[in-house]
Amino acid sequence: MFIEYAIGAFILGGLLGFIRDYKSAVKASSFMAFLGSLLLLGEVYNVYTNGPVKVNLYGLPLNVTDVSAVFLLIIGIVGTAVSLYAISYMDIFERTGKGWVYAIAYNTFLASMALVVTVDSMEYFVVSWELMTLSSFILVFFSERKRDVNASAKYYITMHFLDTIPLFLALGTAYSLVGSFDKLSFENIGSALMTAPAHTKIVFGGLLLIAFMTKSGITPFQFWVAETYRAAPSSVSAVMAGAMEKVALYGLIALVWKLVGTTYSLGLLVALLGAITLTVGTLYALRETNAKRLLAYHSVGQMGYIWLGIGIGMALIPKGGALGAIGALGAFAGLFHALNHAIFKSSLFLSAGAVEYRTGTVELNELGGLGKHMKWTALAALFASLAISGVPPFNGFISKWLIYVSGYQSGNLLLAFGAVLAALISAATLASFVKFYGTQFGGEMERYEEVREVPGTMIAGQWILAGLTLLIGIFPGTVTGVLNVFNAPVEGNLYKIGFKSVLFSPVLFVILLGVLVFGFYLALKPSYGKEAKPWDCGSTQIDEDEYRINAEGYYIKYERKIDGFYRFGDWFYAVGAAIIHYIVRGYIWMASYFVKIVDTPYTKVESVADLRKSEVLYGDEEALKPLVRFLRIACDVLPGIRLGTFVVLALITVGVVIGILMAL
């Protein structure tokens, strides 16, 4: 029953966008989104205590199962923190953005995600999915800069070809199986698929797999992620990285796994895709110098971890017995990592946004020394960085550990190799986040001496998430109850993490670590000598802010060692970009027949920028043009018409119309 109110809050939030003032529209709609996300959390609690519920939401059939509850939890936590944060954050787009666009798109985005993970019908699933894509597309070009618009157009076209088309084909397949649009619930499709021939299953599953791979940025399709997340406002990037990618994971579990069914080889395929993705994404992130692009590639990498965990589950659960238990542990770890990733990745995007809010840039080469002035933001970023790198006692450690354990014990060479790769790449993640934290908050820079801490709601938004990384890390028992949908052999408080592993108590660890740190601090108390300037050979021309290692120079030697990998990837990227470019050209060629450039009629239209540069006339406007012209001429012919004359004429017209109607 909470979910109706949540959707209602989102609708109200969208309507609040029609307040004329930009700031009040954005603040009110963000607050309504905050309330709606809180209500989603209430729904999770409801399902957790009372079991799955079926709701009829304004005619939409909803089925909130235990799997849906996990994803509602993710959307709820991310939505709550991000909406609270966005109340202040969205002020920086006051010049360029439009309040009502943000209000409607943002609330629709959250509501459509909540619908995707709860609807119980294939057609509504596809419709909500498209709504999610469309609203996120609108939010990506919210800043209206040229580079951002290009990024969002490419994002939408990628989604169109690799998401919409496969999903609609899958919908058609489901229709041909069931035979009626009224009965397209997942249950009916599942029972129809049981008796369907094998190739139908492969087509249905393959189409869905392509769609979900694209949305979660799995390797061949990871190209759209970085530029899209860079272009979007940071709060929207946080929701996209934190929640939208996880919705694709819901699709993988609820549609591919539960409906089509799983086999050993399908599980291996998913795990292999995950293992490749986590390597590619993280290694790409290592060389990025833009904070948001770095985080975007890391979210690709972390989705690889999650797919590896789910893949272990898909491969091993059908086997049953001891291996089945390990598989359930892997799937549980994948889900747990999905939740953890949602928490820390949104937190990191929010801290990048906080830095952007005060300094106006997210380019790591130009940042530095913010730790002194933005203490709370810096500490939140540190917590989230440690969590994503898998450092105990933060939450990322436990889920990563469970993925390693289930991979090692799976008895399959490929899965074990994936787990080893995951452990190795975790170190690369740490290296990358040393760069992320060190370049932004470490050192000192005169350029940012005047920077102040961000407003209270932004700090609150970051700290809800950063606090949760520590809370879940120390007391994993708070969420394992909701997450354990695969009946994995985990104990309530995860004291004994993993399977046949040694005893590890997060609480004891924290106490021990605290005592050690405090003891070391007392024993080796740091003493500070005199402060000295850097030696600049007596130069007076060099800016002192330049005396440091910038983000580009952190790992340049290591990047050169794997230069071949980067060049290979860049070649692929160039090919993909060329394909997308020609698709865009094709669309514009089609559009040029519906659009007429007004001021210089025979201009060649070659890119989106050409259309935006000059005043254009759409096809429907051209059809109405004679009428508009006639009215204008009429206005010119009858100048200075008196009010009395007008009223008489109007009365005569109305009388004639009524007379005609009466006669008929």
Next chain:
Amino acid sequence: MWIIKGLRKGVITSDYPKKVSDDELSPSFPLKAPAECPFGAVEDGKFDLKRCISCRLCSVPFGRKLDVDEVTNPLNFKRSLHVFFLDVGTCHACNREVAQLHSPYYDVHRLGIFFTPTPKHADVLLVAGCPTDGMIPVLKEAYELMPEPKRVLVLGACSSGALCERKVEDFVPVDGYVAGCPPNPVQIIRGLLKMAGRDVE
């Protein structure tokens, strides 16, 4: 094989500080002592080493070919020394002599003397030249940045006030000098070794 042979044989270019050949020191022309030194090095019969520029017009420094330095406050290292060379306004003659120290002939590395790129790593600040307006703050800053214990050794006549009005002493405390215009590389090495507290003779 060749390397081992070469190492075993050893090619000694300069015997200093064991002994000094006359070739390594500047030639002098032993004329009779003038009544009055044009540079003011001889006053009332007393010889002021600081003001002597080794012009070789007189025989006064002849007997003191090597002994042209005075170190008042040596370091008690007795081992290797890290030196930062700072040019505060030379005619570049001193720089050329200092650059000779790295050459294979003198090769100060064999004596454990190293030149550092920053004063933060240095024990001794080797200053040459007459301090100019632009370099005075740099000289002070370089002295500030050096870690304790630190010493300043000045090179040549101009930095010790023989030829121009300013001298290095006015800005940073000076602990020793090597006279000459310019001082010979061997003389500079001797001054540095004395500064390190290593007895040369």
